[in-house]
Amino acid sequence: MDRGTYHHGDLRRALLTAARQLIERTGPSGSSLRAIARQAGVSPAAPYHHFEDREAILAALAAEGFEELGDGMRRSARRVREGAPLDRLQAAGVAYVGFAVKNPELFRLMFSGPLGDRSAYPELQRRAAAAFAVLQRLVGGSSQTPPGELPPRVALAAWSTVHGLATLLIDGRLGDRPSERRAAQIAREVTQVLGSGLRSFAGSAES
Amino acid sequence: MDRGTYHHGDLRRALLTAARQLIERTGPSGSSLRAIARQAGVSPAAPYHHFEDREAILAALAAEGFEELGDGMRRSARRVREGAPLDRLQAAGVAYVGFAVKNPELFRLMFSGPLGDRSAYPELQRRAAAAFAVLQRLVGGSSQTPPGELPPRVALAAWSTVHGLATLLIDGRLGDRPSERRAAQIAREVTQVLGSGLRSFAGSAES
DNA sequence: AGTGTATCTTTACACTGTAAAGATGGCCGA
DNA sequence: TCGGCCATCTTTACAGTGTAAAGATACACT
Numbered sequence: 001m002d003r004g005t006y007h008h009g010d011l012r013r014a015l016l017t018a019a020r021q022l023i024e025r026t027g028p029s030g031s032s033l034r035a036i037a038r039q040a041g042v043s044p045a046a047p048y049h050h051f052e053d054r055e056a057i058l059a060a061l062a063a064e065g066f067e068e069l070g071d072g073m074r075r076s077a078r079r080v081r082e083g084a085p086l087d088r089l090q091a092a093g094v095a096y097v098g099f100a101v102k103n104p105e106l107f108r109l110m111f112s113g114p115l116g117d118r119s120a121y122p123e124l125q126r127r128a129a130a131a132f133a134v135l136q137r138l139v140g141g142s143s144q145t146p147p148g149e150l151p152p153r154v155a156l157a158a159w160s161t162v163h164g165l166a167t168l169l170i171d172g173r174l175g176d177r178p179s180e181r182r183a184a185q186i187a188r189e190v191t192q193v194l195g196s197g198l199r200s201f202a203g204s205a206e207s
Numbered sequence: 208m209d210r211g212t213y214h215h216g217d218l219r220r221a222l223l224t225a226a227r228q229l230i231e232r233t234g235p236s237g238s239s240l241r242a243i244a245r246q247a248g249v250s251p252a253a254p255y256h257h258f259e260d261r262e263a264i265l266a267a268l269a270a271e272g273f274e275e276l277g278d279g280m281r282r283s284a285r286r287v288r289e290g291a292p293l294d295r296l297q298a299a300g301v302a303y304v305g306f307a308v309k310n311p312e313l314f315r316l317m318f319s320g321p322l323g324d325r326s327a328y329p330e331l332q333r334r335a336a337a338a339f340a341v342l343q344r345l346v347g348g349s350s351q352t353p354p355g356e357l358p359p360r361v362a363l364a365a366w367s368t369v370h371g372l373a374t375l376l377i378d379g380r381l382g383d384r385p386s387e388r389r390a391a392q393i394a395r396e397v398t399q400v401l402g403s404g405l406r407s408f409a410g411s412a413e414s
Numbered sequence: 415a416g417t418g419t420a421t422c423t424t425t426a427c428a429c430t431g432t433a434a435a436g437a438t439g440g441c442c443g444a
Numbered sequence: 445t446c447g448g449c450c451a452t453c454t455t456t457a458c459a460g461t462g463t464a465a466a467g468a469t470a471c472a473c474t
Contacts, residue, residue, distance in 0.1 A: 011421085033462060043423050045463075050421095054462065108319050111378050128380065156381070156393075157368065157400040164371025165363070171318050173335065174363070186363075193364035197404025218452085240431060250454050252432075257452095261431065 012050040014040045016064070019057055023105045033057070059121040062110040066124070069099050069110075070131035077138055086198060089138040090191045093162040096135075097187040100166035101180055107170060111163075135159050139198075154198060161194045162187070219257040221247045223271070226264055230312045240264070266328040269317040273331070276306050276317075277338035284345055293405060296345040297398045300369040303342075304394035307373035308387055314377060318370075342366055346405075361405060368401045369394070 018039035022031040033054040034044045051057045076095035077088040100107040110128070119125070139155040168174050169183055178186065225246035229238040240261040241251045258264045283302035284295040307314040317335070326332070343362040375381050376390055385393065 032460085034460080044461090045424080045465095046422055048463075111319075111374065111380070132380075153393075153396045154400060156372070156375075157397045160371035160375060160397055161364065161368045161401070162371070163375060164367035164369070164373075166371075167319060167374060168363075168367060168370060173318070173339075189360045190364045190367055193361060193404045194368070194401065195404070196406075197400045197402070199403075239429085241429080251430095252434095252455085253453055255432075 011040065011042060011046065015047055015050060015057060016060060019061055020064075020106065023058075023061070023109065024103065027105055028058075028109060031058075056121075058109055059124050061106065063121070063124045063127045065103065065106045065110045066127040066131045068103075069096065070127070070134050072096075072099050073131070073134045077134070085138065086195050089135070089158060089198075090188065090195060092135060092138055093158065093191045093194075094184050094187040096162040097166045097169065097183055098180055100170050101178065101183040104170035104177070107166065111167070132159060135162075157197070158194060161190065165190050218247065218249060218253065222254055222257060222264060223267060226268055227271075227313065230265075230268070230316065231310065234312055235265075235316060238265075263328075265316055266331050268313065270328070270331045270334045272310065272313045272317045273334040273338045275310075276303065277334070277341050279303075279306050280338070280341045284341070292345065293402050296342070296365060296405075297395065297402060299342060299345055300365065300398045300401075301391050301394040303369040304373045304376065304390055305387060307377050308385065308390040311377035311384070314373065318374070339366060342369075364404070365401060368397065372397050 015036055019031055019036045022035055022039060033047060036057065037044050037047055040046075047054075047057065051060070072095045073092040076091040080087050080091045083091075135158055136152075136155040139152070139158055165187060169186070170177060174186075222243055226238055226243045229242055229246060240254060243264065244251050244254055247253075254261075254264065258267070279302045280299040283298040287294050287298045290298075342365055343359075346359070346362040346365055372394060376393070377384060381393075
């Protein structure tokens with residue numbers, strides 16, 4: 001088969017990498033459909049044979065991002081195998097923030113991106129849920145929440161904290177964007193505060 | 208004097224309210240400069256006499272948002288005057304989330320909005336810092352952090368948590384966007400987890 | 415080899431942000 | 445009271461955008 005070796009040779013892939021370069025270099029405003037096509041060396045209308053929309057390109061990009069984010073958290077958590085469960089949760093949280101600082105524009109796209117109706121991209125939702133499930137498993141919840149349901153409050157608190165810190169950092173709301181090393185340090189400090197809270201909840205029943 | 212009663216009668220104000228309506232109704236993509244001008248009943252080029260840019264309009268809108276956000280937190284915190292400091296902090300956090308759920312598009316604009324170089328709008332930064340100072344005061348820090356400096360970790364953790372929860376909620380990442388009442392309940396639950404963490408930190412020295 | 419069809423290009427249109435030049439009408443000094 | 449000034453708004457124009465429609469190209473399969 002080897003689909004994707006017709007005229008250009010996997011233009012779909014080429015468009016995605018072009019888009020990723022552009023979005024990280026010039027922000028979402030610089031990654032117009034035409035610019036992406038230009039970067040990939042094709043005409044402005046060529047992408048329409050591989051994607052519904054300009055939005056669809058961005059949605060595919062975001063889906064990739066969620067995949068990487070989930071992988072990163074899993075890897076980090078596994079590296080502290082000997083540690084307590086909370087240490088593994090913290091490692092995943094630090095990885096979460098690290099991903100955001102390393103790919104700020106992609107991260108923005110993945111969340112508050114210009115994707116209007118998110119339910120139009122089920123694949124995107126699926127991968128986003130999978131990324132969150134990593135955190136949730138580390139908190140101790142057994143299975144993943146079906147999309148649309150609220151996760152248990154502890155997992156939600158953990159997610160909120162790292163997510164909030166990540167967006168505050170990349171939006172420059174805490175001063176100039178920090179280096180990855182510095183970001184990791186900040187993330188450790190903040191998650192430690194949260195960890196104290198989680199420990200207090202260890203005994204209580206969850207609603 | 209009464210500046211702003213020339214031909215149209217305070218077009219600047221009219222443009223801002225038009226923009227606010229549009230952004231909340233049709234998202235940021237629907238609030239083009241031309242659409243704003245149309246809604247205000249003027250020609251597409253008229254806004255340029257009151258704002259540098261399309262971005263400048265959005266920046267002014269965001270600044271208003273921060274003002275309202277800060278006021279809302281202050282008001283909520285003051286209403287639980289008899290409560291413990293942590294209760295007042297929680298009230299402010301719930302107000303933070305409430306504001307986001309009530310004005311989702313404005314909230315998005317205020318933070319990860321399409322404002323490229325945020326340092327180009329010092330007024331915006333000033334008001335954003337003022338809003339954060341409210342949270343910081345409630346945590347117990349005495350004065351406000353100069354912009355560019357990292358706030359003490361406890362205040363940062365508090366901010367991160369409510370901010371993260373707010374963005375997760377309005378981005379539909381936790382299922383359909385909840386009602387204001389439901390959002391407040393979720394916010395209370397999450398901030399309670401955080402509160403346990405803060406209590407544990409009450410005695411430690413802060414770096 | 416010949417044909418079908420996915421892929422890509424060309425062309426076109428409505429829309430965007432914004433620059434430049436012209437029109438309008440309220441305000442201030444005479 | 446009047447004349448002129450100048451802020452305000454409009455008109456016109458241009459480059460860039462997303463995307464629809466029709467035409468060209470070249471691979472794949474019979």
